[in-house]
Amino acid sequence: MNTTFSHLFYLRKSKAKPDSGILYFRITVNGKRAVTTTGREVPLSLWNPASGKATGNSDQAKAINRFLSKVENDIYLAHQRLLDKGEIFSSKDIIDTYLGKDKKKEAQERMLLDIFQEHNDRVNRLISKDFAAGTAERYRTAKKHVEGYIKKEYKSSDIPVQDVNHKFITGFEYYLKTERNCAHNSAIKYITNFKKIIRIALLNEWIVKDPFKNWKGKLKVVDREFLTEGELQALISKEIKNERLGLIKDIFTFSCFTGLSYAEVKKLSEKEVVIGIDGKRWIKTKRTKTKTRCSVPILPVAEAILEKYSSHPKVSEKRLLPIFSNQKTNAYIKEVADLCGINKNLTFHLARHTFATTVTLSNGVPIESVSKMLGHKNLQTTQHYAKILDKKVSDDMAILKDRLNSKNFWGKA
Numbered sequence: 001m002n003t004t005f006s007h008l009f010y011l012r013k014s015k016a017k018p019d020s021g022i023l024y025f026r027i028t029v030n031g032k033r034a035v036t037t038t039g040r041e042v043p044l045s046l047w048n049p050a051s052g053k054a055t056g057n058s059d060q061a062k063a064i065n066r067f068l069s070k071v072e073n074d075i076y077l078a079h080q081r082l083l084d085k086g087e088i089f090s091s092k093d094i095i096d097t098y099l100g101k102d103k104k105k106e107a108q109e110r111m112l113l114d115i116f117q118e119h120n121d122r123v124n125r126l127i128s129k130d131f132a133a134g135t136a137e138r139y140r141t142a143k144k145h146v147e148g149y150i151k152k153e154y155k156s157s158d159i160p161v162q163d164v165n166h167k168f169i170t171g172f173e174y175y176l177k178t179e180r181n182c183a184h185n186s187a188i189k190y191i192t193n194f195k196k197i198i199r200i201a202l203l204n205e206w207i208v209k210d211p212f213k214n215w216k217g218k219l220k221v222v223d224r225e226f227l228t229e230g231e232l233q234a235l236i237s238k239e240i241k242n243e244r245l246g247l248i249k250d251i252f253t254f255s256c257f258t259g260l261s262y263a264e265v266k267k268l269s270e271k272e273v274v275i276g277i278d279g280k281r282w283i284k285t286k287r288t289k290t291k292t293r294c295s296v297p298i299l300p301v302a303e304a305i306l307e308k309y310s311s312h313p314k315v316s317e318k319r320l321l322p323i324f325s326n327q328k329t330n331a332y333i334k335e336v337a338d339l340c341g342i343n344k345n346l347t348f349h350l351a352r353h354t355f356a357t358t359v360t361l362s363n364g365v366p367i368e369s370v371s372k373m374l375g376h377k378n379l380q381t382t383q384h385y386a387k388i389l390d391k392k393v394s395d396d397m398a399i400l401k402d403r404l405n406s407k408n409f410w411g412k413a
Helices: 059-085 090-100 101-109 113-123 131-154 165-178 184-205 228-235 243-256 260-268 301-308 326-340 349-362 367-374 381-387 391-407
Strands: 005-013 022-031 032-043 272-277 283-285 295-298
Touching: 022 059, 022 090, 032 059, 059 090, 090 101, 113 131, 113 184, 131 165, 131 184, 131 326, 131 349, 165 295, 228 243, 228 326, 228 349, 243 260, 243 326, 243 349, 260 326, 260 381, 295 367, 326 349, 349 367, 367 381
Parallel strands: none
Antiparallel strands: 005 022, 022 032, 272 283, 283 295
């Protein structure tokens, strides 16, 4: 290991200006020296070779000494950075670190997929603490897509993170939409996941320029599907003899009448069911995605489902409902839809949309209350979910027609 370290500032006379010199500094590690210039010009009349500083109290002398203090501090920081690595280093290594050459070298050595994997490993370790399992899965999928794009376009297993530019990003978007057959919004979301990896590289100074600076990725507004009142009634009334599909139907229905996501239903425990202000049972939990609190009165349909499975062998105080994995659940929900004659692409999240629209808003529940039950931070998010149903528009217009007719608004033909 290195045992000695020292530095020295000195002037080299300028050939162009005989009355001034250029400020250099010398680093010595274990008796071996390395020298570089600071590029600063200093009058010979102000320089004290013995102290390695400017003399006097003039503004110019003070400015020179402030500069020296900053350089000296940066040298010590460079030295400490190399010590922290625990590796043997030379005087030249200290100068390279001071000049930032080590960061350039490190950036050249940093490979894109390695950085992505390091990020994903951290996310996996923080599942249920800072991240949901679904978030970790999306990052894994995003990395697979980036890996596939690099193999196809660059004929390589990985590339340096410095090679990522605007062309890479637009090419990746095209690859997702063509080779992977991703819809526009899905492609944008994968690129947004990838953008986080580039941000990590920027913050660590592995890259200098942001390749996303001129990239604009906007999500298209999509009309979110939900079950109509008739479809919801068909779901509730359908008797399914298959135990597996019957369970899925009940869990999906429970979400339709509580607005809970898959992750929230899966972790629902006895301690999250409390007596509310009205003396009846409420679900008070924290949203997995946003960590915000949500409070939902338990409607009779949801209450009956909790009661139905209260003695199920997989139910306990820590888990009030038996539930399959998210992937299996979404696959089984589609089978349930077929049995109920529902011609829609059912997913678990559609149940949350159904709660926001068919169950609550279309029945006159104020959007502020719906927002609180869904655990949204603002009404704008709720409006994204809350679709005004054709039935409600029809009812409102029927009331308007009656009012206009009573006033003989139309007159006589």
